[in-house]
Amino acid sequence: VVPLQKGMNNLGLWTYDKVTTLQEISVVLDENNELKNQIDNLTEENNQLRQDSYELTRLRELYKLDEKYPGYTKVGARVIGVTTDNWSKAFKVDKGLDDGIKKDMNVVAGNGLVGIVTQVNANSAVVRSIIDDASNVSGMISKNRDICIVNGDLTLMDSGLLDVELITKGSTVVKGDEVVTSYISDKYLPGLLIGYISDVTENDTELTLSAKLTPTVDFQHLSNVLVIKQLKEDMKET
Secondary structure, eight states: OHHHHHHHHHHHHHHHHHHHHHHHHHHHHHHHHHHHHHHHHHHHHHHHHHHHHHHHHHHHHHHHHHHHSTTSOEEEEEEEEESSSSTTTEEEESOOGGGTOOTTOEEEETTEEEEEEEEEOSSOEEEEETTSTTOEEEEEETTTOOEEEEEOOTTTGGGTOEEEEEEETTOOOOTTOEEEEOTTOSSSOTTOEEEEEEEEEEOTTOSEEEEEEEESSOGGGOOEEEEEOOOHHHHHHO
C-alpha cells in the first residue's frame, strides 16, 4: 500500500507540475501576443509620425516658396495621379474649378516653375510640366535680361535637362546663370525661376547660342504644388 500511495502522490505532483507549467506557458503566450500587438501599434504610430514629418517638411517648403513670390495669390494642391506614361510630363492635382483653378494658371513647387494647368474639372486639374517635350517657355537670363526659349526635350528627359535656344549670339551667358520666365511670355507669369544654365554651345553657322538647363524642380519626387491663381492674360488687360 505504501509504495502505491507514494506512486499516486508522485503522479499527483507530476500532474500538478504539468498543469502549472501549462498555465504558466499560457500566461507567457498571452503576454507575448500582447507585446506583439503593442509593437505593431508602436510601429504603425512611428510610421505615421514619419509620414507626418515628411508632410510637414513639404509644407514648409511650400510656405517658403509662397513667401518667394508674395505678389501672387496661390492655392496648395496635392499630386494625385498620372495622366501620361511618364509621371514627370503631366499629372493630376486635387484642386479644380471649385477651388478657383483655371486653365493656363502657372504651377510652382520646390524653388520654381513646374508647369501650367491644361485641363480643369470640378475637383481636379491636369498640369503639363515644363519638361514635357511639347512644352516651350519664354525665358530670360536674369543677369543680362537676354531672352531665350526653354523647351522640353524627349531625348534629354532621362538626364533631367531642358533645351535652351535662341540666345543672342553675343550674350555673356555662362554655366550657372539663372533663367526665369520672361515678361513677354503669353501664358507664364514673369520672374518665376526655371533653372540654371548647365552648358552653352556656340555654332559658327548659327546666329544664336544654344544651351542646356537644369530645372530647379525635382520632377521625379513631386507630391505637393502651389497653383498661382493669377492669369497672365489678366495682367495684360491691366
